[in-house]
Amino acid sequence: MASSARVDLDGKPVRAISICMIGAGGFIGSHLCEKILSETQHKILAVDVYSDKIKHLLEPDGHPWADRIQFHRINIKHDSRLEGLIKMADLTINLAAICTPADYNTRPLDTIYSNFIDALPVVKYCSENGKRLIHFSTCEVYGKTVGSFLPKDSPLRQDPSYYVLKEDASPCIFGAIEKQRWSYACAKQLIERLIYAEGAENGLEFTIVRPFNWIGPRMDFIPGVDGPSEGVPRVLACFSNNLLRGEPLKLVDGGQSQRTFVYIKDAIEAILLMIENPARANGHIFNVGNPNNEVTVKQLAEIMTQVYSKVSGEPSLEVPTIDVSSKEFYGEGYDDSDKRIPDMTIINKQLGWNPKTSLWDLLESTLTYQHRTYAEAIKRAVARPVASS
Ligand SMILES: NC(=O)c1ccc[n+]([C@@H]2O[C@H](COP(=O)([O-])OP(=O)(O)OC[C@H]3O[C@@H](n4cnc5c(N)ncnc54)[C@H](O)[C@@H]3O)[C@@H](O)[C@H]2O)c1
Numbered sequence: 570m571a572s573s574a575r576v577d578l579d580g581k582p583v584r585a586i587s588i589c590m591i592g593a594g595g596f597i598g599s600h601l602c603e604k605i606l607s608e609t610q611h612k613i614l615a616v617d618v619y620s621d622k623i624k625h626l627l628e629p630d631g632h633p634w635a636d637r638i639q640f641h642r643i644n645i646k647h648d649s650r651l652e653g654l655i656k657m658a659d660l661t662i663n664l665a666a667i668c669t670p671a672d673y674n675t676r677p678l679d680t681i682y683s684n685f686i687d688a689l690p691v692v693k694y695c696s697e698n699g700k701r702l703i704h705f706s707t708c709e710v711y712g713k714t715v716g717s718f719l720p721k722d723s724p725l726r727q728d729p730s731y732y733v734l735k736e737d738a739s740p741c742i743f744g745a746i747e748k749q750r751w752s753y754a755c756a757k758q759l760i761e762r763l764i765y766a767e768g769a770e771n772g773l774e775f776t777i778v779r780p781f782n783w784i785g786p787r788m789d790f791i792p793g794v795d796g797p798s799e800g801v802p803r804v805l806a807c808f809s810n811n812l813l814r815g816e817p818l819k820l821v822d823g824g825q826s827q828r829t830f831v832y833i834k835d836a837i838e839a840i841l842l843m844i845e846n847p848a849r850a851n852g853h854i855f856n857v858g859n860p861n862n863e864v865t866v867k868q869l870a871e872i873m874t875q876v877y878s879k880v881s882g883e884p885s886l887e888v889p890t891i892d893v894s895s896k897e898f899y900g901e902g903y904d905d906s907d908k909r910i911p912d913m914t915i916i917n918k919q920l921g922w923n924p925k926t927s928l929w930d931l932l933e934s935t936l937t938y939q940h941r942t943y944a945e946a947i948k949r950a951v952a953r954p955v956a957s958s
């Protein structure tokens with residue numbers, strides 16, 4: 570229930586504000602809108618080119634929050650209405666981006682434009698109009714770990730100072746320019762530097778968020794059902810698609826890269842704390858992830874296979890995974906982050922936030938959702954006779 574008497578971390582009442590949320594129709598945006606509408610009195614000016622993932626929130630009647638969300642179908646690349654919306658709001662949250670690795674090396678120009686050039690006017694309008702900005706960056710700005718350059722058998726690889734990623738200390742380590750995978754990370758790094766500089770030189774009130782593999786319902790799309798058949802979403806949706814279709818999960822270059830996964834609902838709690846505690850969040854860059862949920866991609870595939878069998882009641886394949894080269898899967902110019910463990914000192918100190926959900930539990934609720942949402946549609950698609958040519 571929406572509470573009218575919310576207090577911040579210092580016990581002061583939280584005033585209801587108006588938020589311009591750009592990219593509100595995406596995976597993170599949809600969860601953030603749900604949380605804000607159901608638990609606070611804040612208003613949302615939701616900006617996106619798509620609204621499918623928030624259409625349940627936009628129905629005119631039947632919701633107590635119907636007058637607190639307005640959807641604006643705007644492409645921020647070229648729409649003069651953007652500045653007006655930012656001026657009307659107290660806070661802007663920018664989530665809009667191309668953010669699927671399959672695009673970074675195959676559409677590097679679109680990736681760089683989306684993550685840097687298209688974000689520039691948002692920063693400028695916030696700075697010029699004295700508006701607060703929460704900007705979504707990425708854990709990919711850290712690139713590869715220092716430890717990955719040590720010999721494979723070096724004992725220093727076990728030393729956390731060689732791999733734990735700290736906002737105010739770790740370097741950003743990317744591959745060569747021909748490894749176009751890094752187009753995204755590099756564009757995100759430059760927009761972070763620009764926002765930081767606007768803060769330092771012009772007094773912009775900003776918070777930068779570096780998400781570490783947030784996953785949950787509504788992430789990306791299932792190819793051939795609610796996205797293009799040939800599309801390659803992020804790993805949760807790729808593996809979900811394989812499981813739903815009863816195909817082996819594809820391990821890129823053997824699935825040896827490591828990731829830490831955090832449940833979307835835990836991560837959204839951190840963003841609400843940032844929204845409602847500006848004095849503690851302004852001027853900071855925050856890692857938002859779950860250092861306790863680290864696995865290799867191969868282990869992720871194994872756990873997802875077990876969990877899916879439990880929630881669907883279907884037996885697992887005898888050979889649940891197959892190896893595929895990155896060149897075959899993503900094409901020329903792919904490269905990878907080896908390991909991503911977020912240091913949690915700053916977010917703990919400023920906002921007292923900690924993730925709660927284990928990897929098994931978050932996969933159980935997410936794969937239950939995937940099965941409920943897609944299993945029938947996939948069965949129908951598979952049963953459909955192929956059109957004769
Ligand atoms: N999900 C994660 O784990 C993760 C990790 C690191 C960083 N991020 C960052 O968080 C943000 C949101 O990610 P997400 O997972 O929700 O992705 P998403 O693709 O689901 O959401 C992005 C939304 O932005 C919209 N958008 C893109 N370009 C636009 C434009 N020109 N005009 C209007 N709308 C536009 C898209 O339509 C989409 O709805 C991105 O900036 C991403 O880089 C996410």
Ligand SMILES: O=c1ccn([C@@H]2O[C@H](COP(=O)(O)OP(=O)(O)O[C@H]3OC[C@@H](O)[C@H](O)[C@H]3O)[C@@H](O)[C@H]2O)c(=O)[nH]1
Pocket residue numbers: 668669670706707708709780781782802803804805807808819820821822824826828866905906
């Ligand atoms: O089917 C698949 C898909 C992916 N993978 C691997 O799984 C790992 C994770 O892949 P994801 O698609 O989730 O994307 P990554 O973790 O590499 O990057 C993501 O990180 C943070 C955000 O900024 C972006 O959402 C995205 O860039 C990679 O090592 C990838 O090669 C597979 O082995 N098989």
